[in-house]
Each structure stands twice: as C-alpha cells, then as structure tokens.
Amino acid sequence: MKKILKDIRINKAWCKGCGICVHFCPGKVLEMDENDKANARYPELCICCMMCELRCPDLAIEVISDDESTDEVSS
Amino acid sequence: MAVRDYIRQRFFPHLWCPGCGHGIVMNGLIRAIDHMAIPKNDIVMVSGIGCSSRITGYVDVHTLHTLHGRALAFAAGVKLSRPELRVIVPMGDGDALSIGGNHFIHAARRNMDITAIVMNNRIYGMTGGQFSPLSGSGTQASTAPFGNIDPAFDVVSLAKAAGAGFVARSTTYHVTEMIDLLKQAISHRGFSVVEILSQCPTYFGKHNGMESAVDMMENFRKNTKSLGKIPEGYSEDKVLRGVFVNENRPEYCQEYERIIASAMKGET
Amino acid sequence: MTESLAFMQGNEVCVEAALYAGLDFFAGYPITPSTEIAEHLARRLPSIGGKYIQMEDEIASVCAIVGASLTGHKVMTATSGPGFSLMQEGLGFAVMAEIPMVLVNVQRGGPSTGLPTGPAQGDVMQARWGTHGDHAMIVLTASGHQDLFSVTVEAFNLAETYRTPVILLLDEVVGHMRERVMIPEKNQIPVIDRLRTSVKAGVDYHPYLPREDGRLPMSDFGGEHRYNVTGLYHDMWGFPSTNPKVVHGLIRHLTDKIRHHAMEISRVKEYHLEDARTVMISYGSSARSALHVVNHRRARGERIGLLELQTLWPFPYSLVAEKCENARLIVVVEMNLGQMLLQVKRAVRHPDRVMLANRVDGVLITPSDIQSILRLIQGKGV
Ligand SMILES: Cc1ncc(C[n+]2csc(CCOP(=O)(O)OP(=O)(O)O)c2C)c(N)n1
Ligand code: SF4
Ligand code: SF4
Ligand code: SF4
Numbered sequence: 119m120k121k122i123l124k125d126i127r128i129n130k131a132w133c134k135g136c137g138i139c140v141h142f143c144p145g146k147v148l149e150m151d152e153n154d155k156a157n158a159r160y161p162e163l164c165i166c167c168m169m170c171e172l173r174c175p176d177l178a179i180e181v182i183s184d185d186e187s188t189d190e191v192s193s
Numbered sequence: 194m195a196v197r198d199y200i201r202q203r204f205f206p207h208l209w210c211p212g213c214g215h216g217i218v219m220n221g222l223i224r225a226i227d228h229m230a231i232p233k234n235d236i237v238m239v240s241g242i243g244c245s246s247r248i249t250g251y252v253d254v255h256t257l258h259t260l261h262g263r264a265l266a267f268a269a270g271v272k273l274s275r276p277e278l279r280v281i282v283p284m285g286d287g288d289a290l291s292i293g294g295n296h297f298i299h300a301a302r303r304n305m306d307i308t309a310i311v312m313n314n315r316i317y318g319m320t321g322g323q324f325s326p327l328s329g330s331g332t333q334a335s336t337a338p339f340g341n342i343d344p345a346f347d348v349v350s351l352a353k354a355a356g357a358g359f360v361a362r363s364t365t366y367h368v369t370e371m372i373d374l375l376k377q378a379i380s381h382r383g384f385s386v387v388e389i390l391s392q393c394p395t396y397f398g399k400h401n402g403m404e405s406a407v408d409m410m411e412n413f414r415k416n417t418k419s420l421g422k423i424p425e426g427y428s429e430d431k432v433l434r435g436v437f438v439n440e441n442r443p444e445y446c447q448e449y450e451r452i453i454a455s456a457m458k459g460e461t
Numbered sequence: 462m463t464e465s466l467a468f469m470q471g472n473e474v475c476v477e478a479a480l481y482a483g484l485d486f487f488a489g490y491p492i493t494p495s496t497e498i499a500e501h502l503a504r505r506l507p508s509i510g511g512k513y514i515q516m517e518d519e520i521a522s523v524c525a526i527v528g529a530s531l532t533g534h535k536v537m538t539a540t541s542g543p544g545f546s547l548m549q550e551g552l553g554f555a556v557m558a559e560i561p562m563v564l565v566n567v568q569r570g571g572p573s574t575g576l577p578t579g580p581a582q583g584d585v586m587q588a589r590w591g592t593h594g595d596h597a598m599i600v601l602t603a604s605g606h607q608d609l610f611s612v613t614v615e616a617f618n619l620a621e622t623y624r625t626p627v628i629l630l631l632d633e634v635v636g637h638m639r640e641r642v643m644i645p646e647k648n649q650i651p652v653i654d655r656l657r658t659s660v661k662a663g664v665d666y667h668p669y670l671p672r673e674d675g676r677l678p679m680s681d682f683g684g685e686h687r688y689n690v691t692g693l694y695h696d697m698w699g700f701p702s703t704n705p706k707v708v709h710g711l712i713r714h715l716t717d718k719i720r721h722h723a724m725e726i727s728r729v730k731e732y733h734l735e736d737a738r739t740v741m742i743s744y745g746s747s748a749r750s751a752l753h754v755v756n757h758r759r760a761r762g763e764r765i766g767l768l769e770l771q772t773l774w775p776f777p778y779s780l781v782a783e784k785c786e787n788a789r790l791i792v793v794v795e796m797n798l799g800q801m802l803l804q805v806k807r808a809v810r811h812p813d814r815v816m817l818a819n820r821v822d823g824v825l826i827t828p829s830d831i832q833s834i835l836r837l838i839q840g841k842g843v
Contacts, residue, residue, distance in 0.1 A: 132205055136212030136394075141407040142366075172224065172368040175216025175406075176206060177196055204700070237682050239528070250689060250700060255682040257531065258691040258701075259524065260550055266521035270528025270536075271682060273512050274486050278532070278683045299517040449512065456507035 121166035121183035126158035132178040139170035139179055199223045199233070201253050208247060212406025214391030215245050217365040218283070218312050219252065221389075225375035236279045239268040241293060243285035244318040244393070262292030265300040268307050276306070276446035279379065286313040286327040290346055294326070301355035304383045305445040309357075310375070311348055311386065314393035322396030333400040348388040349437050358383030360438040364390040364413035367434060377436065383444050390417070390432070464646045471635040472497035472539075474606045474642050475565060476505060478613035479537055481645070482652050484563075485511035486534040488525035490518055490544060493577040494633040495567040498539040519544035523551030523564065530560045531690060533655065533681035535617060539565035542575055545584060545591070552626055553592030554692040556715060559669070559677060561620040561655065563613075565629040567636040568745075570823045579823025580633035582745055585800040588628045589774045595712060597719035599726060600628045600774040604635065604748040606642040611650055612728070612771055618653040619726060623718055624677050630773060632796070634746035634825050655679060660686065669711075670697040675718050719775055727780060728771035733759055737766030739835075740785050741818075742805055743794035744770040746825055751794040751818075753828040754835070773801070781808040791815045792835065796826055 126147070135154035147164045151157040156179065158164075166183040200223070209216050226236065236254035240246035242261035249256035255278075259267045264282050272280045289297050289311045300307060316334060317323040324334035329345035337343075352360045359381040363371040371389060378385035392398060392409035403409045418427075420435030467477075476498055487506060489499045499515070506513040512529070516522040519540050526536035540548060545566045555562055568584050570576025584591075588600045599619050603609040609631070616627040658678035660666040662685035671677050680686040689699035694708045702708070719726065732755055734740065743751040748769040755767045768784050770777070785791050785805075791814050793802040799817045806812040818834040820826040 134206065134211035136406050138212060138406055138410065142410070169368065172220060172372070173217055173365070173410075174220065175209065175211075175213055175365075177200065177216070177220055178206075180196075201700075233687060234683065234685065250691075253687055255687050256689045257528070257682070258689060258693070259527075260554055260692060263520065263524045263551070266516065266524035267528040269514065269516070269521070270486070270488060270525035270530075271532055272528075273514055273525075274529035274534050275532040275683050295517055296521055299521070449507070449514075453507045453510055456504070457510070459508070 121185055123161055123164045123166050123181070123183050125182040126161055126164065127180040127182065128156050128158065129178045130155045132176045134176050136175065138173050138175065142173060143170055194227055196220075196223055196227070199226065199253055200251055204251055207251055209244060210395045212392065212394045213244070214314060214365040214393070214406070214409075215248065215312050217368065218310065218371070218389050218391055219248050221368055221371045222281070222283070222310070222375055223252065224372045225379060228372070229376055229379060231279055231379075235277070236281060237268075237271050239264045239271065239280065239282045241284055241288040242319070243288045245283060245285035245312040245391075246288060248283050262288055263296065264288065265293060265296040265307070265309065269300065269303070269305055272305050272307055273446055273449065280307045281310070281379065282307055283310040283312055285318065286311055286315060287317050287325040290348065290351070291326045298351070298355040301352050301357040301384050301386065303445045304356060304358055304442050306382055307384055308378045309384065309386045311388045312391045313348065313388055314391045314397055315345075316393050316397040316400075318393045318396055322400060335396075335400070348386070352386040353438050356442070357386045357438060358440050358442045359385035359436070361386070361436045362388045362390070362432070362434050364410075364417055364434065365392060366410040366413040367417075370419070370434065374436065377439070381439070383442055464649070465644045467642050467644055468639060469606070469642060470497060470637055470639050471606060471609055471631065472567065472637070473501050474609045475539075475613050475629070475631070476501040477644055478610040479563065479617065480505060480509065481610075481650070482614045482617035483535040483654065484537050484617070485509070486526060486529040486536045487512070487538065488514045488516050488522040488529070488536075489538045489540065490516055490522050492519075492541045492544045494569055494636050495539040495541045495565060497636070498565060498567075519547040520551060523548040523555070526562050527551065527555055527558070527560045530562050531682045535561070537563040537565065539567065541567050541569045542571040542584065543573070545587065549591040553594065553596070555626040556592065556596045556598070557692045558690050559624040559715075560626065561624055562626045563616045563620055563629060564626055565631060568630065568632045576823040578633065580746060580796060580825050581821065581823065582632055582747065582796040583800070583821075584630060585773060585795075585797060588630050595716065597716040598628065598774050599623070599625060599719060599772070600630050601728070601772055602630045602745045603771055604745055604769060606640045608730075608771065609635065610642055610644070614650050614652065615728070618651070621653045621655050622676065623722070624679070625719065630745070632745045657681070658686070662686070667697040668699050669695060671714060671718070675721075723775040723777065726772055726775060727777040729777065729780065730769040730771065731766070731784070732769070733766035734768060734784055735766070736764050738788060739763070739765040739790045739792065740788040741765070741767045741792045741794055742770065742781065742801070743767065744773060744801070747794045747796055750826050750828045750831055754831045757828065770801070776804045776808070778804070778808040781805060782810065785809045789814065790838065792818050792838070794818045794826065794831060796820055
C-alpha cells in the first residue's frame with residue numbers, strides 16, 4: 119500500500135546537522151537550513167521510505183504517514 | 194510504542210558527535226526491540242567503557258554501565274542468575290576485542306543466550322583516536338603516526354570459530370538490514386554476535402581521509418556486499434554482510450537447569 | 462536444619478557458612494589454596510537450586526558476581542594472591558556501585574605467583590588499598606573453624622547491611638586445616654536479607670539515595686524499577702555526574718557509611734587482657750600460635766594477654782588503644798613484614814613499645830618461634 123505523508127517532524131534541538139538525512143534522501147526532500155539543521159523543504163516529494171528517520175544518529179526525525187504508526191519500518 | 198518511549202529523554206541531545214554511527218546503532222536497536230514488543234522491564238542492557246558504551250545511559254531499560262572490556266562478564270552473571278531476562282550487550286571494537294577479547298571468545302564458547310553487538314568504528318573513539326585491533330594495517334591513528342602495522346581481526350570469523358550460535362554483520366548505512374539482523378540475534382536462543390560497521394567521523398574519518406559521516410557511510414555502501422547477492426565466482430574484495438552462522442547449539446542456562454535437576458535428585 | 466557436628470577443612474567451613482547465609486550464586490577461577498571452595502560449591506549450589514559458574518579468569522569472576530547480585534542474589538567469589546590482584550578493578554566497581562558481595566582471599570605467599578602452598582598474611586594492605594581511589598573496605602578474618610563459620614555469615618550480613626563488597630581474608634593454614642565445627646541450626650546465627658525498596662511501580666525510585674539510617678533499599682534488575690548502575694560518579698538515580706557537589710557527596714557517603722560504623726563492624730576476641738602487661742595482637746592462623754604462647758606463659762604467672770582481630774578493616778584504632786593502655790610491651794604477631802604493626806603503632810599511646818613477631822618464609826609461625834622472639838625482646842629489657 120502506498121503511504122501518504124502527513125508530516126516530517128524535525129526536532130531542531132536534537133539535530134546536530136550531520137547531513138546524513140539530506141544526503142541519502144531518495145526524494146531530495148530535505149535540505150540544511152541557515153542554522154545547519156535539517157529542514158523538510160519539499161515534503162510533496164517524500165516517498166515515506168523512512169530512511170531519514172532510521173539513519174538519524176540523533177533520533178531527531180519522525181516521518182508520519184497515514185497508514186501506520188510512526189515507528190514502523192518498511193523492510 | 195514510539196521511539197521516545199524507549200529513551201531517557203532528559204539526556205538528549207546525546208553526547209555523541211554529529212554524525213556518529215553509534216547513534217544509528219542505538220536507533221536501530223530501539224526499533225528492533227519495539228518490533229519484537231519486548232517489555233522494557235525484561236531487558237538488561239550491559240555495556241563497558243567507550244563512546245559506544247554510553248548507550249546504556251540513553252535507553253530506558255535496566256542498564257549496567259561497567260568496566261572497559263568486561264561487559265560480557267557482568268552480563269554472564271545477570272543472565273545465569275535470571276535466565277528469563279533478555280540481555281543485550283553493546284560494545285566498542287576495542288572494548289569487545291582488545292581488552293575484552295578473552296571474555297568475548299569465552300562467551301561465544303559457552304553459548305549463553307546473550308546478544309552481543311560490536312559497534313565497530315575501527316578506532317578508540319573515547320580516548321581520542323588511537324588504533325584498535327579492528328583498525329587494520331595501513332590505517333592512520335594518533336598512536337600510529339607512521340601508519341599502522343597491526344593487522345585486524347575478522348570479528349565474524351573469530352565469533353564463528355569461538356562457537357557463537359548466531360553471527361551476522363551489517364553497517365549503519367544498511368539500516369533496515371541492521372534492524373532485521375538485530376531482531377534475529379535477539380530472538381536466537383544462544384550467544385549471538387552482530388558486528389555493525391559504525392562511523393567515527395571525528396577520529397577514524399579525520400585520520401583516514403573521510404571528512405564526514407556521509408563519506409564514511411557512502412564507503413559502507415560501496416565497499417560492502419550482501420551475502421545473499423554474491424554471484425558465482427565472486428572475487429571482489431568487499432566486506433560481506435548478512436547472517437554467517439545460525440545454528441542451534443545447547444544453550445548454557447538451559448544446560449545448567451539440567452545440572453540443577455540432577456543435583457537435586459542427588460545424582461552425580 | 463538442625464545443629465550438627467562436623468570435621469572439615471576451613472575452605473569447606475566457609476562454603477557451609479556461606480550457604481547458611483543464603484549464598485546462591487558463585488563465580489570463580491581455580492587457584493591454590495582457595496580451590497576447594499569452588500569445588501565444594503560446584504556440587505552444593507545446584508543441589509539447592511543455586512548457580513555455580515567457572516569463568517575464564519578472576520576478572521570475569523568478580524564481574525559476574527556483581528551482575529548476579531544486581532538481579533537479587535547473594536553472591537561470592539574465592540581466590541588467592543594473583544587472582545586477588547586481577548580482581549581489584551571489579552572490586553572497585555562494586556564499591557562505587559554499592560554492590561553487596563563477598564570476596565574470599567585465601568592468602569598465599571606473594572608477590573607474584575609466590576608460594577602457592579605456603580601460608581602468608583601479606584595481603585592485608587592490598588585488601589585495604591588494592592583498588593584505586595579513596596574508599597573504605599570491610600575485611601574480616603578468623604583463626605579457627607567455629608569463628609570462621611560465624612565470621613563468614615557476618616561477611617554476608619555486612620555486605621547486605623552496608624551495600625558493599627566484604628573481603629574475607631583467610632590464609633592457607635586456616636583454609637586447609639581440618640578441625641571440628643558445629644554447624645548451627647537455622648536462625649541460631651541471624652542472617653540479614655537484602656533490603657528491598659517499598660517504592661511502588663511508577664513512583665520515582667532512587668537507588669542511590671540513602672535513607673535516614675544510611676541504608677539504601679535495592680530493586681532487583683528485572684523488577685519494576687529501571688535505573689542505571691555505573692562505576693562513574695553518579696547521582697541518586699545512578700546516572701553519571703561530574704557535579705562537584707555530587708562527587709563530593711558520593712565519596713563521603715561511600716567512606717562514611719563504613720567509617721561511622723567501625724565500632725559495630727569491629728569484631729575482636731580477648732584473652733587475659735584485664736591485667737596484661739604484655740599484649741599480643743594477632744589474627745588468622747598466627748593468632749592460634751600466639752594464643753598458645755599466652756596460655757603457656759599465663760600458667761607460669763606472666764601477665765600476658767592476646768587481642769585477636771577478626772575485623773582487620775576498618776581497623777579498630779580506639780579499641781586497640783584502650784586495650785593497650787597499660788601494656789609495657791605490645792607484640793604484633795603476623796606473617797608479613799609488619800602490615801598490621803603499622804596500624805597498631807598508629808593506634809597506641811607508646812608506639813615505641815610495639816614490636817613485631819613474624820615469619821615470612823612460607824612456614825606457619827609457631828609458638829616456639831614466638832617464644833624465642835619474646836625472649837629476645839624481653840632480654841633486651843624493653
Ligand atoms: C582498564 C582500562 N583501560 C583503558 C581505559 C581507557 N579507555 C576508555 S574507552 C577506551 C577505548 C574505546 O574504544 P572502543 O572500545 O573501540 O569504543 P569507542 O569509544 O570507539 O566507541 C579506552 C582505551 C579504561 N577506561 N579502562
Ligand atoms: S540526520 Fe538527524 S542529526 Fe543529522 S542532519 Fe538529519 S536530522 Fe539532523
Ligand atoms: S521518508 Fe524518505 S523520502 Fe521522505 S524525507 Fe525521509 S528519506 Fe526522504
Ligand atoms: S569520538 Fe567518534 S565514536 Fe566517539 S562520539 Fe565522536 S564520532 Fe562517535
């Protein structure tokens with residue numbers, strides 16, 4: 119079932135700006151903001167792959183999509 | 194449960210450096226525990242000393258932060274004294290295989306139902322970038338100013354030879370695979386080892402020409418290969434990922450129950 | 462369990478007493494002259510549903526019992542010199558994390574591999590100061606089997622009362638000699654069980670917040686309360702802290718909890734001290750020879766007595782001072798180069814009256830050794 123994005127929540131207080139989420143995002147959804155924190159610039163391009171959430175070393179991203187609880191992993 | 198229900202939020206943001214792979218391992222471990230729906234009160238997490246060992250401070254289970262290299266020895270006491278608990282032991286590569294090498298091979302040999310996770314960043318992170326027994330010859334480190342001549346262990350072969358019932362390897366790039374392997378390891382009845390290649394951009398990266406965590410994870414992507422995808426006659430020099438051993442051997446605590454049963458009957 | 466008479470080795474007495482006190486988990490590594498403790502427990506523990514594990518070395522052994530103590534068990538390990546050296550880091554962890562456990566060191570001659578089968582009492586200072594950093598330590602010993610039984614039970618009781626490791630510092634002679642011992646009935650010697658918290662699930666539990674009386678109720682790993690245990694300086698929840706106030710408070714607590722109870726912890730035996738002009742001070746197997754000398758000389762009318770120490774640390778300074786108040790001569794009998802001698806000198810009003818009677822050649826100091834040394838000292842007109 120195709121997932122539909124509801125929200126990409128970035129906890130800016132925890133984000134350390136490592137850029138991992140930005141670099142590996144398949145949809146080029148994310149970018150670094152002026153404070154060197156991750157930012158969801160083009161949410162409409164998100165394919166809800168969850169990779170940013172799972173690869174964030176700081177537990178700073180939550181991808182919320184409509185068909186599931188936030189912590190489900192596609193595998 | 195949500196990820197935040199498994200962590201001690203008051204200690205976040207955590208102390209690991211930006212991009213440190215240890216955070217990704219913690220992230221994956223929490224998902225694995227959550228998928229398996231193991232109650233938090235049933236888990237004891239035991240760590241040693243090192244950047245990696247800080248993980249016990251962050252995860253909201255019963256946590257025991259011990260001595261450099263000795264986590265598996267403490268864990269053996271926890272597990273044998275209360276076999277119904279799930280015991281998970283995350284360790285650094287120096288922690289697990291240098292100072293803790295003897296405990297590691299004996300834990301594997303005994304095959305007590307403990308999940309050992311080697312967070313292998315190929316360097317001593319906490320003490321500032323000295324080479325570890327996983328750095329390998331040719332690498333650079335603060336205590337190898339002329340290049341490292343110390344060859345590296347192969348964690349998988351070592352664990353296998355020592356008798357571990359489950360042995361697997363993944364990386365912080367391959368997160369869904371990592372979560373899957375951790376789940377298999379935790380469910381395995383016996384000593385299980387998951388080596389996870391993890392990045393230390395601050396020291397290993399800096400000393401070895403990889404400026405960022407992203408570079409290091411790209412390296413994991415390019416230079417590793419899944420066991421399942423190896424074509425016949427494969428000869429490329431890549432690090433393999435996947436499950437290397439998955440065998441049921443007599444588990445120590447269960448064997449000890451047999452000893453108790455015969456001792457109680459007065460048999461010798 | 463009814464009272465019963467037995468004839469056994471000291472190491473076996475230690476095992477029976479530990480089981481009497483509730484021991485149900487042992488981890489160890491064989492080493493002379495302590496090995497019989499492991500051998501007996503390998504058989505005895507599973508027969509009562511307890512656990513015995515032979516670890517890969519002594520470092521692992523002490524770590525394993527700390528792990529088992531945290532799940533709510535009464536734990537012990539046993540070793541000798543070289544193994545005791547290896548256990549020091551783990552012992553320090555148990556001090557810092559306030560883990561009840563008993564460590565038996567059946568002393569042999571050192572340093573290094575030394576004299577595996579010869580008696581010595583050279584680990585007195587190591588027992589006190591072997592692990593790094595300021596700390597307090599409880600160290601007990603005994604010279605005969607009946608005392609060994611009660612002192613071993615006491616070691617477990619003190620470990621639980623003060624949430625601390627307790628060292629039972631025996632020696633080769635006591636460990637290996639055979640003599641009669643009365644195994645007491647259940648409850649004849651009080652056994653102190655672990656103090657567990659009454660804090661309910663979901664309520665904030667502080668594993669490292671002492672109660673008014675200084676005791677810290679525990680919660681077993683696997684129970685309702687999830688907390689952290691670490692060898693780092695930590696706050697009342699067990700989480701690492703470098704806050705100077707927290708650090709200072711903890712080191713004070715760790716040392717004061719024992720220092721302030723030195724009198725209650727202190728166990729001594731007195732023989733003819735009332736009017737003694739010559740006071741001998743000894744412990745362990747040396748005290749057997751010293752007592753022999755005292756009885757012999759008393760019979761001939763000499764005002765001589767013996768103070769036998771069963772608590773070596775915390776050292777009972779004021780008690781020793783008091784007992785030596787009227788002594789012209791104080792003779793410390795021990796099998797080392799004067800480790801307790803130093804403490805006695807520190808304790809008494811006239812340190813110049815304190816002499817050493819010792820033997821350090823791997824042979825038990827005998828009554829006639831002590832007699833000759835006494836004659837030498839007294840001939841010089843001290
Ligand atoms: C007995 C002892 N020796 C040395 C140290 C110092 N020390 C602390 S962590 C560490 C190495 C850490 O490297 P590793 O285990 O690979 O973990 P990382 O920090 O890279 O995650 C060392 C040598 C210590 N704490 N204890
Ligand atoms: S991966 Fe996490 S910490 Fe790194 S930039 Fe993205 S949100 Fe921030
Ligand atoms: S879920 Fe996938 S596509 Fe969406 S932002 Fe994250 S990495 Fe990009
Ligand atoms: S020094 Fe290396 S291992 Fe330690 S936190 Fe930083 S990046 Fe991670």
